[in-house]
Amino acid sequence: MTSIRDQMEQLIYRKQQEIVDALEAIEVTESSTKFLMDKWQRDEASEGGGLSAVIQGGSVIEKGGALVSVVSSKLPPAAVQRMRADHKALDILAEQTGGEMVPLPFNVCGLSLIMHPKNPFAPTVHLNYRYFEIRDPETNAVKTWWFGGGADMTPHYLYPEDAELFHSELKKACDGIDPEFYPRFKKWCDEYFFIKHRKEGRGIGGIFFDDIGEESGKTPEQLLKFVEACFNAFLNAYPVILKRRYQTEFNDNQKRWQLLRRGRYVEFNLIYDRGTHFGLLTPNARIESILVSLPLHVSWEYMHEPEKGSHEAETLAVLKTPRAWV
Numbered sequence: 001m002t003s004i005r006d007q008m009e010q011l012i013y014r015k016q017q018e019i020v021d022a023l024e025a026i027e028v029t030e031s032s033t034k035f036l037m038d039k040w041q042r043d044e045a046s047e048g049g050g051l052s053a054v055i056q057g058g059s060v061i062e063k064g065g066a067l068v069s070v071v072s073s074k075l076p077p078a079a080v081q082r083m084r085a086d087h088k089a090l091d092i093l094a095e096q097t098g099g100e101m102v103p104l105p106f107n108v109c110g111l112s113l114i115m116h117p118k119n120p121f122a123p124t125v126h127l128n129y130r131y132f133e134i135r136d137p138e139t140n141a142v143k144t145w146w147f148g149g150g151a152d153m154t155p156h157y158l159y160p161e162d163a164e165l166f167h168s169e170l171k172k173a174c175d176g177i178d179p180e181f182y183p184r185f186k187k188w189c190d191e192y193f194f195i196k197h198r199k200e201g202r203g204i205g206g207i208f209f210d211d212i213g214e215e216s217g218k219t220p221e222q223l224l225k226f227v228e229a230c231f232n233a234f235l236n237a238y239p240v241i242l243k244r245r246y247q248t249e250f251n252d253n254q255k256r257w258q259l260l261r262r263g264r265y266v267e268f269n270l271i272y273d274r275g276t277h278f279g280l281l282t283p284n285a286r287i288e289s290i291l292v293s294l295p296l297h298v299s300w301e302y303m304h305e306p307e308k309g310s311h312e313a314e315t316l317a318v319l320k321t322p323r324a325w326v
Helices: 004-027 077-083 088-096 160-175 181-192 220-245 252-271 274-281 287-293 311-320
Strands: 036-041 048-056 061-075 104-117 124-135 142-154 206-213
Touching (some): 004 061, 004 124, 004 220, 061 287, 104 220, 104 287, 124 220, 142 181, 142 220, 160 181, 160 206, 160 220, 206 220
Antiparallel strands (some): 036 048, 048 061, 061 104, 104 124, 124 142, 142 206
């Protein structure tokens, strides 16, 4: 019988290709730029590797990446300590070593995506779905496992119909397994992607969940199907939204606003994002893959505020007060 880890690995490679195909079909209408498929391996072949699909300098997508990572390594003690609150099985492993935090073998596979379109009216989008398991350092048996991830959208100029489509597709995916998932994960997303020092959200949200495993009452097979539905929700929504917006005419001031909003995106990713921090703490981390989420061009200006009553001000107001979209 194929393990859940192997099934998840097959899923993420398949969805990576579907996403690349969908976005390249839009890009090819404006330029010859395509995704670079960069296969990589960790320093030790036994620790795994991945496939990075990266696009840069396109006429539709200025910079973006859809990255598959399949890694086997050991969690450093600091990372184990942070995870203990959510995973009681780690307490049992700690007891076996006299309470001492020791490196623990783990396996993780996932697909992480970020797209920064060139046009200010086309929203930035992020997606990440992963499967994680920790093994007993002596027997190598799986001691605890979970799924995590989500998808969120960051428009620089708000179009309610785009937000509604994005959220409605995610809600369908959630409702297919549990009607409590969408309201719970939507709230989790709004709270997680909140830039505390700015007192505003990174975008209009989506869903976010982490550490969803045995305690959820769902089987690994059910959660794997849920993740597949979430990938399909992205494919049903974002290419449609990108087609709506990438040809919209824009001026220098609108491009300037986009670059300023990208600055907020960078602030969140470097200061708060747990995935970025985890990647940087992981031994032999591949820095290019971790920081590919950062935009190609970005700007900061001192004390910038949008003009009252403008489209920019309207968008910022929604970022400060999360809205129900479906």
